[in-house]
Amino acid sequence: MPESANRSRFRDLDFGLIGFYLVCAAVLTFIMLPVFVVFFYSFFGSAVGGLGSPTLEFYEGAISNNLDAIILSIQIAVITVIVDIIIGVPAAYTLVRYDFPFKRLAMELTILPMAIPGIVIGVAIVRSWGAPRFGIDIGGTVEIIIIGHILFTIPFVIQVTMATLESVNYRRLEESARSLGAGWLRTFLYVIVPNIYNGIIAGAIMAFALSLGEFNISFFVYTPQNTTLPIALFGGFRTATVGEASALASIFILLIVGLLLIVQLISDEGVKLGGNV
Amino acid sequence: MIERVISIPERVTVRGKRVDDLLPWLLSLPFALLFLLFLGLPLYRLFELSFQSETFLGHYVNIFAVGRYRNALFMSFAISILVTGVSIVLGLFMAYFIARREFVGKRLVVAIISFPISFPGVLVAWAMIVVLGRTGVLPQFLAFLSGESASTFAIVFSFWGLVAGYTYFTLPRVTMSMVSSIEKVDQSVEEAARSLGATRLQTFRYVTLPVIAPAIASAVTLAFSVCMAAFGTALLIASGVVDILPLMIFNVIMGQQDYAAGAAMAVVLTIITVSVIYGYRRKFGGSVYA
Numbered sequence: 134m135p136e137s138a139n140r141s142r143f144r145d146l147d148f149g150l151i152g153f154y155l156v157c158a159a160v161l162t163f164i165m166l167p168v169f170v171v172f173f174y175s176f177f178g179s180a181v182g183g184l185g186s187p188t189l190e191f192y193e194g195a196i197s198n199n200l201d202a203i204i205l206s207i208q209i210a211v212i213t214v215i216v217d218i219i220i221g222v223p224a225a226y227t228l229v230r231y232d233f234p235f236k237r238l239a240m241e242l243t244i245l246p247m248a249i250p251g252i253v254i255g256v257a258i259v260r261s262w263g264a265p266r267f268g269i270d271i272g273g274t275v276e277i278i279i280i281g282h283i284l285f286t287i288p289f290v291i292q293v294t295m296a297t298l299e300s301v302n303y304r305r306l307e308e309s310a311r312s313l314g315a316g317w318l319r320t321f322l323y324v325i326v327p328n329i330y331n332g333i334i335a336g337a338i339m340a341f342a343l344s345l346g347e348f349n350i351s352f353f354v355y356t357p358q359n360t361t362l363p364i365a366l367f368g369g370f371r372t373a374t375v376g377e378a379s380a381l382a383s384i385f386i387l388l389i390v391g392l393l394l395i396v397q398l399i400s401d402e403g404v405k406l407g408g409n410v
Numbered sequence: 411m412i413e414r415v416i417s418i419p420e421r422v423t424v425r426g427k428r429v430d431d432l433l434p435w436l437l438s439l440p441f442a443l444l445f446l447l448f449l450g451l452p453l454y455r456l457f458e459l460s461f462q463s464e465t466f467l468g469h470y471v472n473i474f475a476v477g478r479y480r481n482a483l484f485m486s487f488a489i490s491i492l493v494t495g496v497s498i499v500l501g502l503f504m505a506y507f508i509a510r511r512e513f514v515g516k517r518l519v520v521a522i523i524s525f526p527i528s529f530p531g532v533l534v535a536w537a538m539i540v541v542l543g544r545t546g547v548l549p550q551f552l553a554f555l556s557g558e559s560a561s562t563f564a565i566v567f568s569f570w571g572l573v574a575g576y577t578y579f580t581l582p583r584v585t586m587s588m589v590s591s592i593e594k595v596d597q598s599v600e601e602a603a604r605s606l607g608a609t610r611l612q613t614f615r616y617v618t619l620p621v622i623a624p625a626i627a628s629a630v631t632l633a634f635s636v637c638m639a640a641f642g643t644a645l646l647i648a649s650g651v652v653d654i655l656p657l658m659i660f661n662v663i664m665g666q667q668d669y670a671a672g673a674a675m676a677v678v679l680t681i682i683t684v685s686v687i688y689g690y691r692r693k694f695g696g697s698v699y700a
Contacts, residue, residue, distance in 0.1 A: 149610055156503040160581065161519070164526060167537030167578070170547050179545045220444065223437035231434065241691065246449060247699055248687040250639030252656050253676040256663060257452035260459070260673075280448050287444070292699065317430040339528075346530035348642045363642075367532045370646055375545055382536050389528050397521065410531035410579045410640045 168386060175383040178376035191376035192384070195369070199381055202365035209275065209361060210344040213282040214337045217290045222333060225294035226325065230303070243291045246284045251349025254284060259353045273356045281350035286340035290333070297332025298325075335396050342392045345385070349410075453680075460673035469674030479675070482658040486679075489569075489654060490637035493576040497633050498626065500577075501584035508585070509592035526582045531575075531642025538575045538647060542566040569652050575643045580636060584629040587698070591625030592618075624694050631690040632698040635683040655679050 175195075176187040196203070228240050246254065258281055263272040271277045303325055310320040326333070348363040355364055362385060369378040463469045473479045508520060526534070540546050542565050549563035565571050595618055603613045619626075641656040649657060655675060663672035690698055 153503060153507070156500065157507040160500050160504045160585075161522065163578070164523060164582065166547075167541045168526075170540045171537060174540055220437075220440040223434060224441035227434045227438040241688065242445070244687075244697060244699065245445075245684070248635065248684045249449075249453075249680050250641065250656060250676075250683055252639070252641040252659060253456070253680050254449070254452070256659065256672065256676055257456040258448060260669060261452035261455050262448070280444075283444065284448055287441070288699075292697065317433045321434075342528045346528055346533070348530040348532055352642075352645075363530045363532055366530070366536070367642070367646065370532065370536045370539070375540070378536065379540065382533055385533060386529075390525050393525050393528060394521070397517075410529070410534060410636065410642055 171379045171382050171386065174375055174379035176376075178374065191374070191380035194377045195373075195380035195384065198373070198377070199362070199365045199369070202360045202362050203384070205275070205359065206345055206362035209279055209282060210341045212279055213286055213344045214341050216279070216283050217287045217340050218333060218337055221287045221290040221336075222294050222326070222329075223321075225291045226298065226321065228291075229295050229298045240295075244288050247288050251285065251347075252353070254281065255350040255353030258284075258350065263354075273354075273359075275359050277354045278351055278359060278361065281354055282344045282347050285347055285350055286343045289339050289343065290336040293332045293336030293339070294329060297329040300332075301328045303328065331399055334399060338392050338396045342389050342396075345388060345392075456673045457677055459670050460677045462670045463674075469671045470678070472671065473675060473678060478653060479658060482653040482655050483678070485653055486638055486655040489572060489576060489652075490634050493573055493580050493637050494630055494633040496573075496577055497580040497584045498629060501581055501588060501629065502626075504581075504585040505588040505592050508589050510597075520586075523582050524586050526579060527586070529579065531579065531640055531644075532646055534575050534579050535643045535646035537578065538566050538571055538643075542571055542574060567647060567651050569648075572644060572648045572652055572654075575647055576637050576640060579640070579643070580633045583636065584633050587629045587632055588622065588625045591622045595621050627694060628690065628696070628698045631686055635686045635698075638679065638686075639683050 175191055176189075177185060178188075178191065224243075228236070228243070233239075258277065259272075262269075262277055262280075264270075265272070271280070306324050306328060307320055310324040311317075315324070346363055347361070348367065351361050351364055352367075355361060360368070366378075366381055366385060369381050373381070460469055461467070465471070473483060504523060508516070508523070529537075541548055543549070544561050544564040546564065546566065549560040549565075552558075552563040553560035566574075600613050600617050603617045604610075608616070639656070641660070644652070644654055644657050645660065648654065656679065659672050659675045659679065662668050662675065687698060
């Protein structure tokens, strides 16, 4: 009697485990299958009407038709990341290091661009800055796209920098440097920054990846002369052949995956969860 | 005596120190300007614009009075809630798997589950089209099995296609946000509950769940706000098929050129996502994006 009870319990447990693994396998399939199919279609074209032999012609077409967009997107991402670091890291440091009125509020405001839908930021920026204002005329330029991308990505750099700062004992480092006579700038550049370097780089690569993929803001501020890669993807998905659109998507996926692998290699911070889609 | 010796160099550098102390603030100024000029000002003007109507709060009233607008708002809520629910349940399984099982290639599984987080919405839409669209693998496969036309099985340009796409970008976020919390659960307490005769479900409900509840709240907040705000996926999959609030904003502004009405909808959408995220911060502390 106890034996049979044991056995039935054992069996229940097994079914539970099998169910658990089935769900996990289904989730991984759900995530992986579309990526595999995109890669597959990028070599074979659509599967409708039988398969041909694999070809690189879709990649040739995708690259030759969208080379400008690919290059522009990389340029925008590089500039975005540089500006992110130059204005984000000192701001993060000041927010963590000093006490001032409304410090908590200021810290909370830094994630605002993550909380506000990208489409709202896009509409707001194009409405305010689409026409000249304060003598600044950036409507329809690459600069307005870059500004949108900086707004969208700088919270990540600031969050990572603040987290890294809090994880190192920056006050002690700073005090010893300053007691040896180093001024603020020297202390910051030669003592603080080297200690939070990994965090900054991880945040920067994340920002780079997000800038490459930014669609919602760019969609409202771009002009046909300044088409970024995600906008070209959007156009390609609607007009190009299945093979060519898949090839462009594959190029994009490979770029992103490569960047995120670097993030995982150099930092424990991992991939941040934000970013509007 | 000693104090005086030390205080002399301090006094000498007073002027130099002043500039030095100001430097961090000066270097933070560009950041403040960026937010003021390109976030604060545009949002303020959008807010202002949303009140420019013939009747008081006319555009806001219309969101609830005009059937199309109201339906778009409700549809946004419906999809966000449905996708959040599905993603939390599936994400819990996946997060358990990652947190509890040690196996070869675990890093690979983590990488696979986390890289779609950086996909733009339009790419997610394409990923759904190649799987669930008319030329997609699943309808083609089902058509091959049943002999019917693939179009019968192509569900991508519909409510369910939208749900699939939204789940695709929500599930990885939700999973990764719950993993570390499950890793922290004391497994010996779970084992004790099991050995005292609790079923798997009871152990989860009364032992594990209370510990990971804050993480689940964080995941719910993240999932819901991301779904409410999402635009790219819907633009490709649901334009003209399913009305959701971000698509409605796009149509009203770009199609009808009615900036004021679109601004009111944008303000409503912003209030929803911002209050959800900052509400979580107030109640639980910490960031849902960490």
